[in-house]
Amino acid sequence: MALELNLEQKKEIMKQIGLPASYIETQEEEDIDGYISEIPEDELKAYLGISAIKGTPAPAEQIKVETQKELKKAVEEEKKKEENGKKKPKAPTVAPSPKTKPAPAKAPSTSVLGLKVVTPSLDFSEAIPKATDEDIASFVDRVSYMKLLDDFRKLRQSVILMGEAGVGKTTMARYYAYKNKLPFFTISVDALLSIREMFGSLHIVGGTSFFVESEFIQFVQIPSVILIDEITALDPSRNFVFHQILAQRRFYVKDSDKHYTLDPQTFVMFAGNPPNVKYTGLTKFNLAFADRMGAILVEPLSRKELDTIFKNSSLSKQDLTGVFNYYDKIRELINTQKLRAEFTLRSLRRIVGFMELGYKPRTAIDLGFLNNIAPFEPKVHDAILSETKAFYGN
Numbered sequence: 001m002a003l004e005l006n007l008e009q010k011k012e013i014m015k016q017i018g019l020p021a022s023y024i025e026t027q028e029e030e031d032i033d034g035y036i037s038e039i040p041e042d043e044l045k046a047y048l049g050i051s052a053i054k055g056t057p058a059p060a061e062q063i064k065v066e067t068q069k070e071l072k073k074a075v076e077e078e079k080k081k082e083e084n085g086k087k088k089p090k091a092p093t094v095a096p097s098p099k100t101k102p103a104p105a106k107a108p109s110t111s112v113l114g115l116k117v118v119t120p121s122l123d124f125s126e127a128i129p130k131a132t133d134e135d136i137a138s139f140v141d142r143v144s145y146m147k148l149l150d151d152f153r154k155l156r157q158s159v160i161l162m163g164e165a166g167v168g169k170t171t172m173a174r175y176y177a178y179k180n181k182l183p184f185f186t187i188s189v190d191a192l193l194s195i196r197e198m199f200g201s202l203h204i205v206g207g208t209s210f211f212v213e214s215e216f217i218q219f220v221q222i223p224s225v226i227l228i229d230e231i232t233a234l235d236p237s238r239n240f241v242f243h244q245i246l247a248q249r250r251f252y253v254k255d256s257d258k259h260y261t262l263d264p265q266t267f268v269m270f271a272g273n274p275p276n277v278k279y280t281g282l283t284k285f286n287l288a289f290a291d292r293m294g295a296i297l298v299e300p301l302s303r304k305e306l307d308t309i310f311k312n313s314s315l316s317k318q319d320l321t322g323v324f325n326y327y328d329k330i331r332e333l334i335n336t337q338k339l340r341a342e343f344t345l346r347s348l349r350r351i352v353g354f355m356e357l358g359y360k361p362r363t364a365i366d367l368g369f370l371n372n373i374a375p376f377e378p379k380v381h382d383a384i385l386s387e388t389k390a391f392y393g394n
Contacts, residue, residue, distance in 0.1 A: 003041050005048075010036050013047045035240055040254045114208040117256045122218055127183035135171045136178050138312070140305040142168075145296060149176050152294045153267045158246055160231065160270040160290065163298030166344020169271040170229060172298065177225035182267075185219040186227040189234045195241055199253045211256040220245075223265030232272030239289060242270075246292035300331070301345065309345075314356050322361065323351060326391050333387050339380045341373055362392050 005013075010032050014024050024032070036044070129136050149172075152159045161169040170186065177184035187198065200214040219226055228242070244251040249262040262268070270293065301309070306324055313320060330343045350368030355361060365388055374381040 003044055016047045039240060040252055043252055116210050118210055118212045124183040128181055129174045129178035129184055136175060138309045139171055139175045140308045145172060148296055158268040158293040160293050160295050161298050162272055162274055162295060165273055165342040166346055167298050167300050168345060169298055173225060173227040173269050183224045186229055187216055188229045189231060202255045217260060220262045220266055222263050225267050227269045227271060229271045231270040310352060313352055329391060330384060340377050341380045
């Protein structure tokens with residue numbers, strides 16, 4: 001039977017989690033229900049001081065596997081054990097010897113299903129960004145941002161990087177991991193994200209459940225840099241686990257029946273786009289959630305920074321200057337007319353790449369930028385195309 005809570009109990013739980021009372025009182029009951037629905041029942045009881053139910057399941061057995069092949073083998077062995085147990089003939093009943101006491105009866109197992117937690121082996125050294133990686137090699141070390149990230153990490157404060165799409169938020173996080181020689185892990189969240197699947201996958205074979213831990217689970221337990229991208233697209237009622245990570249640096253996973261604690265040197269970053277007509281899928285951002293971390297506003301790249309990024313390009317200075325002028329012109333058009341489009345550094349890299357392969361600027365712009373807009377925003381595409389023709393000609 002599901003635990004039934006009244007509104008006051010739900011509010012009390014949210015206060016214990018650490019949400020400000022003033023914020024809780026402004027929330028609709030529907031939003032409060034969204035928060036509470038993400039919390040496992042045993043944790044709800046703990047917050048309310050309700051005694052645990054007798055018959056606690058046996059702790060999960062932890063299994064380490066190197067490869068998917070080993071996981072498959074472990075599952076097959078478990079299945080074989082179960083089948084052999086079913087086929088085993090009953091031993092004949094023998095009266096106990098007068099000199100021997102009968103063995104005490106075994107207590108019945110309190111676990112309905114056996115649970116084995118599988119930890120796939122990862123080579124974390126492979127996750128450390130390298131100087132030869134293209135985005136690292138061409139990254140402009142934006143010193144002021146790097147210092148801010150260092151200071152927030154010293155304070156053990158998570159950070160949200162806010163800025164337009166394509167200003168280099170993800171690359172900045174990767175570069176920070178590179179500079180500090182830490183493994184880097186990123187996950188993109190959106191309105192459809194299954195928080196449950198973010199932690200791992202549950203497989204049931206016969207009477208045994210196998211929970212295979214995700215990479216996210218493993219990375220949070222070692223010194224690392226973790227970027228949770230597109231956080232502004234996630235429904236606020238479903239981000240309870242991130243509240244736990246920020247407030248307690250630990251979280252509970254129901255499928256593995258375990259609490260996981262972040263390593264003291266784990267640096268969790270978030271990235272998101274500011275509310276704007278150009279971005280689709282944005283939800284109302286939870287201010288209590290935002291208050292649990294620092295915020296860094298990432299500005300678009302300057303012309304000097306663009307020169308540094310493309311300093312090794314085979315294009316002539318004149319061609320590069322022309323592309324940069326076009327980049328500035330179209331970004332200004334998008335901002336002034338509030339078009340639902342973004343001219344990002346990624347698009348600029350593609351355009352320059354195609355020009356280096358010998359394509360003319362107009363064709364390179366189609367391949368690297370405009371063709372990405374045409375199927376989704378035809379009117380926006382036409383407006384930018386018109387400006388492109390005015391700039392580069394037909």
